[in-house]
Amino acid sequence: MEEGPYKCVRDGNGTVNRVIRMGTRKSQLARIQTDYVAEKLKTLYPDVHLEIVAMSTIGDKILDTALSKIGEKSLFTKELENALERNEVDLVVHSLKDLPTTLPNGFTIGAVLQRESPHDAVVLHPKNSGLTLDTLPDGSVIGTSSLRRAAQLKKRFPHLEFKDIRGNLNTRLKKLDEKEDYAAIILAAAGLKRMGWEARVSQVLGPEDCMYAVGQGALAVEVRARDCDILEMVSTLHHSETVLRCIAERAFLRRLEGGCSVPVAVNTEVKDSVLSLTGAVYSLDGADSLKEAMETSVDPGNKLVAAADIQHVGVTAHNVPQCAQVAAEKLGVDLADLLLSKGAMEILTTARKLNDAR
Numbered sequence: 492m493e494e495g496p497y498k499c500v501r502d503g504n505g506t507v508n509r510v511i512r513m514g515t516r517k518s519q520l521a522r523i524q525t526d527y528v529a530e531k532l533k534t535l536y537p538d539v540h541l542e543i544v545a546m547s548t549i550g551d552k553i554l555d556t557a558l559s560k561i562g563e564k565s566l567f568t569k570e571l572e573n574a575l576e577r578n579e580v581d582l583v584v585h586s587l588k589d590l591p592t593t594l595p596n597g598f599t600i601g602a603v604l605q606r607e608s609p610h611d612a613v614v615l616h617p618k619n620s621g622l623t624l625d626t627l628p629d630g631s632v633i634g635t636s637s638l639r640r641a642a643q644l645k646k647r648f649p650h651l652e653f654k655d656i657r658g659n660l661n662t663r664l665k666k667l668d669e670k671e672d673y674a675a676i677i678l679a680a681a682g683l684k685r686m687g688w689e690a691r692v693s694q695v696l697g698p699e700d701c702m703y704a705v706g707q708g709a710l711a712v713e714v715r716a717r718d719c720d721i722l723e724m725v726s727t728l729h730h731s732e733t734v735l736r737c738i739a740e741r742a743f744l745r746r747l748e749g750g751c752s753v754p755v756a757v758n759t760e761v762k763d764s765v766l767s768l769t770g771a772v773y774s775l776d777g778a779d780s781l782k783e784a785m786e787t788s789v790d791p792g793n794k795l796v797a798a799a800d801i802q803h804v805g806v807t808a809h810n811v812p813q814c815a816q817v818a819a820e821k822l823g824v825d826l827a828d829l830l831l832s833k834g835a836m837e838i839l840t841t842a843r844k845l846n847d848a849r
Contacts, residue, residue, distance in 0.1 A: 514580035516545065535727055571585070581718070582714045588704045592804055605730035609679075612692040614677075631675070637677070642773035741806070742824050781830050803817070
């Protein structure tokens with residue numbers, strides 16, 4: 492039954508309950524992530540009925556081209572946001588790293604859940620079991636769809652070669668296992684864990700080998716900014732430390748105007764109310780790079796400000812102290828400005844041009 496602008500259902504007792512429609516991509520990982528968010532919401536709001544609406548995105552359909560070559564910042568989000576705009580769904584679950592740092596008007600990130608490991612992982616071809624990136628033979632081919640990973644790893648492991656590999660997690664693992672094209676592939680550790688494939692991880696890459704992508708490992712719930720009730724409902728899923736880390740990372744990337752087509756990497760940590768951010772930009776071959784670190788206090792003190800409509804790089808988090816969010820965003824901007832003052836834009840512009848020419 493329909494009542495007003497929202498879909499509702501009547502339960503066995505005759506009570507009318509609202510249906511919350513959750514948009515997601517069709518991939519197995521996306522469904523697992525959405526089911527996880529749905530379980531959290533169901534625990535908090537047992538009377539709400541949840542419906543999952545799965546759809547394909549541009550990034551799911553174009554599988555023969557490197558992500559960085561498609562030239563669309565909303566590869567995995569556009570169709571989902573269109574459905575949100577048309578009121579076909581009430582919220583959308585994303586991997587935060589897929590969400591551009593500037594959202595379309597009228598949308599906001601209403602929840603950033605506690606982050607899984609943000610690091611990258613090495614998955615070896617079964618014949619290379621027991622080896623590491625260091626010990627793989629010279630000329631071994633490593634599959635990755637990420638310019639960020641390739642740029643860092645080319646510099647760190649010059650004896651290896653790097654080639655694009657596309658497809659969802661299942662497809663990439665199949666390509667690795669069933670052919671001899673790749674000695675190993677690099678994937679996000681969080682995705683492998685959510686799929687229950689931790690046993691395939693032979694090596695987790697720390698920041699000294701490969702810093703991660705902005706937002707990597709975190710799930711985000713995107714909603715219509717005007718839907719105060721949905722926004723309030725999903726905001727209970729916010730994880731404060733993850734929110735602050737990801738605001739800093741997204742502010743850093745937005746200031747640099749980065750995206751899929753340029754190698755930008757970060758590392759963040761919160762310890763004793765101090766948020767530290769390390770950020771770097773790379774040339775495509777990793778030969779040129781700039782890397783700096785900064786930190787700021789995110790101690791809320793007594794400055795908890797209730798601001799009804801303030802977003803920080805697309806995130807609305809009323810239950811996280813505003814002063815801490817402001818400090819996190821400023822940290823990202825300040826670190827980006829430091830890198831820009833040292834020539835980051837020249838490195839990124841060259842990387843973008845070379846990538847476009849490939």
